[in-house]
C-alpha cells in the first residue's frame with residue numbers, strides 16, 4: 001500500500017483494551033465531547049460481514065473463532081474509512097481495536113501516520129467476561145459466547161499486550177482503570193485527554 005498523503009497531518013489515538021473493556025462505550029462519549037471521528041476495526045469488519053460478500057463470510061468464520069483477521073484487510077478498511085471521514089472534515093481519529101498485533105502498528109504508522117497516543121482500558125478478565133456474557137443475551141454478536149470469549153482473551157494476551165508494551169516504551173500509553181462505572185471511567189479519560197491538548 002502506498003503512503004497516503006491526505007492523512008499525513010491527521011491526529012490519531014489508538015484505543016486498546018481487552019474484549020469488553022469498554023472501548024466502544026468510551027469512544028462514543030469521547031466523540032460527543034471532543035468531536036473526534038470514531039473508527040472501530042471490529043465494527044468495520046462486522047459491516048463487511050453484513051454486506052454478505054464472499055470476503056464477509058470468510059471474515060465471519062475468523063471472528064467467530066476469536067482470532068485476528070488478516071492485517072491487509074483491516075488496514076485497508078481503516079484507511080478507506082479515514083479517507084472518507086477526512087474528506088468530510090475530520091482531523092482527529094479514535095482508532096478502536098487497532099493495532100492488535102505489532103505489525104499492524106508498524107504498517108499503519110509507516111503507511112498512514114504515526115499515532116499521538118494509545119488509550120488503554122485496563123480491567124480484569126472476570127469483569128470483561130461478565131459484561132460480554134450480559135451483552136451476549138441481546139447483541140447477536142457471533143463472538144459473545146463463553147468459548148469464543150476465552151479465545152479472544154488468549155489472542156489479546158498473546159498478540160495485543162506486546163503492542164501496549166511497545167507503545168509504553170515510547171511513552172505514548174495512557175492507561176485507564178476501566179473497572180468502574182461508565183461515568184467513572186470517562187472521568188479519568190477526560191482528565192487525560194484534556195492534558196493531551198488535542
Ligand code: AP5
Nearest residue numbers: 019020021022023024025041042063069097131135181182
Ligand atoms: P472487536 O469488535 O474490536 O471486539 P473486542 O475487542 O473483543 O471488544 P468489544 O467490541 O467486544 O468490546 P469493547 O471493548 O468495545 O467494549 P464495549 O464498549 O462494547 O473485535 C471483534 C473481532 O473482530 C476480533 O476478535 C477479531 O476477530 C476481529 N478484529 C477486530 N479488530 C481487528 C484487528 N485490528 N485485526 C484483526 N482482527 C480484528 O462494552 C462491552 C459491554 O460492556 C457492553 O455491553 C457495554 O454496555 C458494557 N460496558 C462498557 N463499559 C462498562 C462499564 N464501565 N461498566 C459496566 N459495563 C460496561
Ligand code: MG
Nearest residue numbers: 023024040042
Ligand atoms: Mg468494541
